Amino acid sequence: MNSTTMNMEIYLQLTQFYQDYAAAVDAADWDSWIEMFADDCTYRIQSRENHERNLPMAALSLDGKGMLKDRIYGITETIFHDPYMQNHVIAAPRILGLSPDLIEAQANYAVFRTKNDGIAQVFNVGRYIDRIRQTADGLRIESRICVFDNDMILNSLIYPI
Amino acid sequence: MSNDTRIPLQPVWDQPDTSRIPFKVYTDEQTHQQELEKLFYRNHWCYVGLEAEIPEPGDFKRTVIGERSVIMVRDNEGMINVVENVCAHRGMRFCRKKHGNAKELVCPYHQWNYDLKGNLQGVPFRRGVKQDGEVKGGMPKDFKPAEHGLTQLRVAQRGGVVFASFDENVEPFEEFIGPQMLHYFDRLFNGRKLKLLGYNKQRIPGNWKLMQENIKDPYHPGLLHTWFVTFGLWRADNRSELKMDEHHRHAAMISTRGQGGKNAQTTNVSSFKEEMKLNDPRFLDVEVEPWWNGPTAVMMTVFPSVILQQQVNSVSTRHIQPNGHDSFDFVWTHFGFEDDTPEMTERRLRQANLFGPAGFVSADDGEVIEFSQEGFEQKPFHRSLAELGGREIEETDHMVSETLIRGMYEYWRKQMEV
Ligand code: FES
Ligand SMILES: [Fe+2]
Numbered sequence: 001m002n003s004t005t006m007n008m009e010i011y012l013q014l015t016q017f018y019q020d021y022a023a024a025v026d027a028a029d030w031d032s033w034i035e036m037f038a039d040d041c042t043y044r045i046q047s048r049e050n051h052e053r054n055l056p057m058a059a060l061s062l063d064g065k066g067m068l069k070d071r072i073y074g075i076t077e078t079i080f081h082d083p084y085m086q087n088h089v090i091a092a093p094r095i096l097g098l099s100p101d102l103i104e105a106q107a108n109y110a111v112f113r114t115k116n117d118g119i120a121q122v123f124n125v126g127r128y129i130d131r132i133r134q135t136a137d138g139l140r141i142e143s144r145i146c147v148f149d150n151d152m153i154l155n156s157l158i159y160p161i
Numbered sequence: 162m163s164n165d166t167r168i169p170l171q172p173v174w175d176q177p178d179t180s181r182i183p184f185k186v187y188t189d190e191q192t193h194q195q196e197l198e199k200l201f202y203r204n205h206w207c208y209v210g211l212e213a214e215i216p217e218p219g220d221f222k223r224t225v226i227g228e229r230s231v232i233m234v235r236d237n238e239g240m241i242n243v244v245e246n247v248c249a250h251r252g253m254r255f256c257r258k259k260h261g262n263a264k265e266l267v268c269p270y271h272q273w274n275y276d277l278k279g280n281l282q283g284v285p286f287r288r289g290v291k292q293d294g295e296v297k298g299g300m301p302k303d304f305k306p307a308e309h310g311l312t313q314l315r316v317a318q319r320g321g322v323v324f325a326s327f328d329e330n331v332e333p334f335e336e337f338i339g340p341q342m343l344h345y346f347d348r349l350f351n352g353r354k355l356k357l358l359g360y361n362k363q364r365i366p367g368n369w370k371l372m373q374e375n376i377k378d379p380y381h382p383g384l385l386h387t388w389f390v391t392f393g394l395w396r397a398d399n400r401s402e403l404k405m406d407e408h409h410r411h412a413a414m415i416s417t418r419g420q421g422g423k424n425a426q427t428t429n430v431s432s433f434k435e436e437m438k439l440n441d442p443r444f445l446d447v448e449v450e451p452w453w454n455g456p457t458a459v460m461m462t463v464f465p466s467v468i469l470q471q472q473v474n475s476v477s478t479r480h481i482q483p484n485g486h487d488s489f490d491f492v493w494t495h496f497g498f499e500d501d502t503p504e505m506t507e508r509r510l511r512q513a514n515l516f517g518p519a520g521f522v523s524a525d526d527g528e529v530i531e532f533s534q535e536g537f538e539q540k541p542f543h544r545s546l547a548e549l550g551g552r553e554i555e556e557t558d559h560m561v562s563e564t565l566i567r568g569m570y571e572y573w574r575k576q577m578e579v
Contacts, residue, residue, distance in 0.1 A: 047361070050359040050360060055360070057360060057361065059519040060519045063443075065440075078391055079387075079524050080525040080528060081528045082528055082532075152363055153364070153519070155364065156525075156527045
């Protein structure tokens with residue numbers, strides 16, 4: 001990204017948006033999480049191995065807000081799992097492309113998981129590959145692909161990251 | 162003090178049948194070492210992968226059998242070989258890439274190199290060095306490269322799936338699977354070329370047998386996996402069958418989803434909500450495929466190493482890779498078939514959201530296995546109970562039985578001689 005085209009205001013807005021995202025998932029505030037996406041969004045959690053080998057399989061692959069809602073219903077009402085807290089540390093975004101209505105950006109993330117009676121574990125480490133829309137209502141995720149480095153998911157992955 | 166809380170001197174199988182399973186089979190490291198030897202390295206064919214993962218000459222994939230690292234590689238003649246990933250020189254586990262393409266297999270330590278069948282081709286300084294007109298060092302004159310190849314395993318391929326065995330004397334693959342199970346194997350792998358869709362991997366902190374049990378346990382899906390029930394995928398009145406090979410080591414749970422009206426009997430799970438509808442029905446956009454020949458789901462356990470899954474349009478292999486008595490890696494390889502339309506591929510990928518470490522109806526399996534192991538570890542002298550459907554071992558035409566688990570432990574006891 002050429003520094004002459006870098007827009008400070010957008011960068012700060014995007015940074016705040018990423019931190020809002022972290023706060024929403026860490027607080028298990030799923031309504032807010034869903035609202036950060038565009039209606040026709042894509043959300044995937046995919047291993048780096050699949051991603052780099054161009055294999056389409058993902059641990060989770062959701063398209064459209066309806067699927068996001070179904071996922072939240074699943075994790076809150078149907079899937080039995082050990083309760084845990086999440087803590088997301090999201091690095092400063094790196095803007096790769098900017099147009100009047102779209103930001104292409106990436107950011108590294110680390111997600112720590114803490115179970116009841118437990119101590120924090122490094123749960124998932126990776127990179128968000130994002131397309132973020134600038135809309136009248138603020139930023140909305142058109143596409144977020146969470147590409148994680150871990151070869152193994154530590155047993156199960158329940159909450160969005 | 163009841164019998165249950167007294168610590169017996171000898172936690173053993175104290176009855177002839179297998180409706181009680183000592184927790185010790187899950188907690189004892191020595192038992193685990195014996196299992197690796199008797200079940201994974203001898204007498205059995207273990208899953209290594211799909212031919213579609215290594216389509217070209219030189220393509221390789223590193224994987225494991227039990228806890229031994231092996232390489233599945235396609236040679237220049239197009240044959241698939243499986244060799245152990247331990248250098249014949251000083252034993253280094255030399256292959257570090259998970260997959261790739263190579264002309265030869267080379268151990269970086271001292272550059273011993275092997276052809277794609279595992280034969281030793283070259284040993285640097287085999288004939289020493291010349292110094293002051295004299296040859297110094299090198300391998301002894303009687304060194305025979307032919308005797309120092311990589312350990313070459315026996316390989317069996319069927320329908321695009323590759324199995325291997327460390328055991329020279331293992332029975333033919335078809336006999337190992339047995340005619341009953343071969344029928345279901347061939348139903349899924351009927352000769353069409355497979356198309357690799359990708360992997361899902363999870364590390365489950367529990368004994369590996371718990372995963373075999375999980376897929377031999379038709380009692381839990383309608384009870385644990387509330388998602389199935391909520392969205393009408395699981396009904397107690399679905400037509401179903403439980404089948405085994407003659408040794409009771411392999412099994413298939415076969416079910417056919419009924420069209421059942423509103424009044425048809427569902428399970429009595431309290432969380433069942435008849436009115437629940439998916440916001441996005443594409444998760445369950447099922448298209449009947451001709452090769453199913455009826456059943457909408459066949460879950461096949463091939464002892465000890467793999468589960469073959471058909472759940473409506475989602476097909477995968479699930480490879481069990483133990484690491485210690487209390488943990489295993491579970492590697493899902495999702496695939497489709499060469500003649501799949503783009504829509505069918507999309508459908509398989511979409512339905513994969515139900516499975517794997519994040520799956521709507523699989524994430525909970527990993528969790529219950531972890532907590533089962535916790536229960537065993539705190540009470541290793543105790544035993545679990547598997548007498549649903551009686552204490553006998555028999556095939557059934559319903560799902561309300563733990564017969565497949567009893568069958569597996571009958572076989573296990575014979576193999577382990579306990
Ligand atoms: S250990 Fe492999 S070449 Fe020496
Ligand atoms: Fe299950």
